[in-house]
Amino acid sequence: MVQTKGPTRTPGEVRLSARERLLNAAGELFYAEGVQTVGIDRVIEQAGVAKASLYNTFGSKEELVHAYLQARHERISGRINRVLDRYPSPREKLLAIFEAQGEIFGDPDYHGCAFVSASAEARPGSSVVEAVDDYRAWVRGLFTDLATQLGVSEPATLAQQLQMLYDGGGLSARMDRDPQAWQASRAAAAALLDTALLDRPPDTALLDTALLDTATAER
Template sequence: MAKERKNSVRQSIIETASRLFYKQGYTSTGINQIIAESGVVKSTLYSTFRSKEEILMAYLETEGAISDKELKDATEKFEDPKEKILAVFDYLMNIVQKKDYYGCHFLNIVSEVTKEDEVVRSQIKKQKNKVRQLFHQILEPIEKADLSDEIYTLFEGALAGNKVHDDVFPVLNAKKIAEKLLN
């Protein structure tokens, strides 16, 4: 029973912090706001997480798992590797048009931390490398694995371009370029 309660408290803190980090940014979100909005007392938060950075790491791990699953699910609807790649861009098109989309969770955080924040940057790089690996795995059977980093760069560029312009055209253009590369 105590373990279930601890997990519930932990989940509540992560969910609250995730919403706040995503919507208003990591540096703009204070511990006191997380405490107030999650409904936990300060001592409980600090017995669950030693620091705000530890909460951030849990957020990145949680969002990474969600992102990995959604990307994989988007590609599994197809057999053809080209269609799988294009499905990733279609998935991206769908999420960037959502009203509550504030950009890529990982690019948002990496833009807020310094180069010296190696633990955080390493976690972000780990997640981004999973996306690179997904493209590599998709393209390997058709001997186009050498294109995987180019496709990955288009994917990341589309995310960044969408964040800057708050428009779908970077995603549309990235998909068009990917399609040309795969022909």
């Protein structure tokens, strides 16, 4: 049996756990080539761990894919929340979601949405589908919460429309090789928001001066 050797470390370098190394390798390979195309042996080889480490840690390839998607979810939500923290109002935050999405469109290693790719190859009812659904629900919930803060009459409907623009921006950036696709999505989202704000019920239709100034400046 050929013993797998771990990666060479420089002096003072912190040694990653087998789990971390497997997730790093899976993240690179699965995202670049697809979860079905990449076999377990390639992940193990790139991670520099024994095969037993993978099964002892995750139990199966499906659970490794599930963990990979959870890690991407955490990374995406962290990036979006950092961008949202720059803006004070719910309207600005809603539009900033598209700005945050656009930060990765220009990356030469951008291959579209990892959750779309994984979902297309997933077995119905699997833990992979569960991870995809969790991510989708988080994005929809973020749009819904901010739309609710704005006081629009149908925040769930607006959130669905905004998520479709979000999805379309990612698809356009990938398929059309357009790193500026997020700007078109954001502009369409701004138009939807302005319409939703005008259609609010009379008892919630009072906009403060700052919000009106922001909306006017962005047109």
